[in-house]
Amino acid sequence: MGQPVVHWELWSQNPAAVAKFYQEIFAWKIEDYPLMNYRIVHTEGGGMGIDGGIMQAPHDGSPSINLTCYIAVDDLAPYRDKIVAAGGKICVEEKPVPGMGTLALFTDPDGRMMGLWKPEKQK
Missing domain, CATH: 3.10.180.10 (2,3-Dihydroxybiphenyl 1,2-Dioxygenase, domain 1)
Structure with missing residues (x-):
């Protein structure tokens, strides 16, 4: 059996606005962790779905990243x-x-x- 995807992250230039957008559209519960500049996203959908996070995109010339999946x-x-x-x-x-x-x-x-x-x- 393969290794499962267990987490995803949206990298954003404006994490607060992106979090608000998804929270309003999909009613996701989003917890803000200001010290880490990170938001944990709980998608909770009747036992379906994968939780994730929203974070500040890097400004160091890194490649443009929109979505990262984490594999356990x-x-x-x-x-x-x-x-x-x-x-x-x-x-x-x-x-x-x-x-x-x-x-x-x-x-x-x-x-x-x-x-x-x-x-x-x-x-």
């Missing part, structure tokens, strides 16, 4: 190696998200940004 894995290192071997590029090495898990970002051969996600072990 049990260990980031072997997938990092597979990505590089298959022609992808690691853009962000393992980065902890306190209390949640660890992520890494990569681009595929077309330059599309995607993420790996290793959830923190539940106690």
Whole structure:
């Protein structure tokens, strides 16, 4: 069985306006985390759907990114190696998200940004 997509992110030049737009249209519950300049989006649709986030797009000359999907894995290192071997590029090495898990970002051969996600072990 393949690895599931477990999270998505919209990268925006105006995250507050984008969050308001989706909240008004789809009635998504959106939690604002000002210290991280991040919004957690709960899509809750009768047990269907994938939750996500809305964040500030980078201003450092990074490629234009509209949507990033995160794929759940049990260990980031072997997938990092597979990505590089298959022609992808690691853009962000393992980065902890306190209390949640660890992520890494990569681009595929077309330059599309995607993420790996290793959830923190539940106690």
